[in-house]
Amino acid sequence: MNKRKTIALVAHDNRKVDLVEWVQYNWKKLKGHKLICTGTTGKLVSEAFEKKVKATEDIIPEIIRLKSGPLGGDQQLGSMIATGEIDIMIFLWDPMEPQPHDVDVKALERIAVLYNIPMASNRATADFMISSELFQADYTPALKDYASYINRKV
């Protein structure tokens, strides 16, 4: 992944305030990257940037909004991870409430682990991640070799 990263930002409803606060706090570090969000999260992230940018006349970063999570947005993100289009994911999921699309949430987390995508599930990890020198550097995550699986006898 390059210095300019493609960063997925996603939050469940009970974690959206946390994510918006985090974006507002870190907007200067985020503004040079490309942001991909699930639908409702993306709306809030865009609004958070608009507020910050209005005060400084800075430019809003590229923010792409996918479908809302329960309507397929998590699956869209998982597909983008599988095709190498996402570098980092901040996914503040809710540990206290079951989601109608729990299977999609699990699938998204699984695919992020499979492709060795740096993934923060809570705000403290997101803080550590954005403070890492790797956040602004070129970095190639090591991928496991699945050749023996792909070429297995079936």
Ligand SMILES: O=C(CO)COP(=O)(O)O
């Ligand atoms: O449900 C989500 C992640 O699983 C997030 O979706 P929204 O950003 O559309 O609320």
